[in-house]
Amino acid sequence: xxxxxxxxxxxxxxxxxxxxxxxxxxxxVSRCRSGDETALACLIARHxxxxxxxxxxxxxxRHEAEDVAQEAFLKAFREIAKLRDDRAFSGYLYRICVRLxxxxxxxxRAELVEFDSAQPHSGGAIENRVVIEKILSQLAPxxxxxxxxxxxxxxxxxxxxxxxxxxxxxxxxxxxxARERFRKxxxxxxxx
Amino acid sequence: MRAGRACQRFSRLSSEAEDRDLKPSEHRFxxxxxxxxxxxxxxxxxAACALNMLRDMSFDDDxxxxxxxxxxxxxxxxxxxxxxxxxxxxxxxxxAGIACVALFAALHVAAxxxxxxxxxxxxxxxxxxxPRNYPNLELDRIPEFRR
Numbered sequence: 393x394x395x396x397x398x399x400x401x402x403x404x405x406x407x408x409x410x411x412x413x414x415x416x417x418x419x420x421v422s423r424c425r426s427g428d429e430t431a432l433a434c435l436i437a438r439h440x441x442x443x444x445x446x447x448x449x450x451x452x453x454r455h456e457a458e459d460v461a462q463e464a465f466l467k468a469f470r471e472i473a474k475l476r477d478d479r480a481f482s483g484y485l486y487r488i489c490v491r492l493x494x495x496x497x498x499x500x501r502a503e504l505v506e507f508d509s510a511q512p513h514s515g516g517a518i519e520n521r522v523v524i525e526k527i528l529s530q531l532a533p534x535x536x537x538x539x540x541x542x543x544x545x546x547x548x549x550x551x552x553x554x555x556x557x558x559x560x561x562x563x564x565x566x567x568x569x570a571r572e573r574f575r576k577x578x579x580x581x582x583x584x
Numbered sequence: 585m586r587a588g589r590a591c592q593r594f595s596r597l598s599s600e601a602e603d604r605d606l607k608p609s610e611h612r613f614x615x616x617x618x619x620x621x622x623x624x625x626x627x628x629x630x631a632a633c634a635l636n637m638l639r640d641m642s643f644d645d646d647x648x649x650x651x652x653x654x655x656x657x658x659x660x661x662x663x664x665x666x667x668x669x670x671x672x673x674x675x676x677x678x679x680a681g682i683a684c685v686a687l688f689a690a691l692h693v694a695a696x697x698x699x700x701x702x703x704x705x706x707x708x709x710x711x712x713x714x715p716r717n718y719p720n721l722e723l724d725r726i727p728e729f730r731r
Contacts (some may be wrong), residue, residue: 520637
């Protein structure tokens with residue numbers, strides 16, 4: 393007599409799939425260390441979307457985001473000997489990508505745009521997007537990265553702290569400062 | 585007008601409410617200040633709206649990626665591997681070249697026979713020596729000077 397699937401069985405299926413995926417990734421990382429090109433291609437295929445998406449959210453330029461994502465992969469594979477635990481590859485790669493994005497943001501000069509408060513802000517969707525892009529470009533790289541990772545990437549405080557290699561208190565403080573600055577610039581932009 | 589301490593606290597808690605569960609006392613403070621301060625109330629509404637727009641501007645996972653993305657990475661890694669190989673082996677290659685030149689020079693010197701003295705050879709005769717033409721110093725023509 394076949395046993396009906398229990399709640400436990402249903403609940404553990406996604407967990408099992410995640411565990412299988414993690415084990416598979418560990419094998420690929422291990423094979424990458426010995427120069428296995430197939431393993432390399434598998435890791436790229438698994439992580440490229442997330443990396444390009446994060447870089448695009450941070451840099452707001454898809455082509456530049458692809459360049460940075462490629463640089464992140466290259467750096468991660470060249471320095472894979474520094475990675476002590478194969479399970480930590482995903483976080484290691486993500487941290488490299490965020491750090492490279494912040495380096496790019498520091499090199500760019502923020503365009504100091506004065507919002508034309510004489511021109512009424514109509515509140516259209518496209519206009520709002522343009523205003524938000526401008527506001528993001530005016531934030532310091534650390535503040536911009538913090539608010540993007542929290543609000544767009546939906547990372548927790550702990551995850552943001554791990555990616556940016558700062559204490560959680562610093563993340564909290566930067567996030568508050570970034571939101572305050574964002575709010576102030578938004579109010580200036582809408583002319584209130 | 586500079587925000588008072590209550591307004592600053594309201595602003596901070598309002599921001600933290602996005603990320604954590606506030607204590608009941610903090611909730612009560614926010615409610616009370618929201619009713620008492622129309623400026624903070626309106627600013628909070630506008631800020632929440634702006635943050636929501638920021639979140640909506642997030643790109644998702646089905647973002648379009650160039651078809652040659654993977655290939656470019658692997659190609660650059662291969663080029664880098666060849667360059668690193670050349671850099672790694674070049675000192676050894678230079679050392680091997682120097683060693684070859686030194687060996688060649690040593691063999692050349694060894695192949696050239698040396699001049700041996702008669703006194704060093706048993707029987708007083710030099711054997712296997714290359715005959716040399718000694719210059720004629722004409723010592724007999726040097727005058728003898730007497731003191």
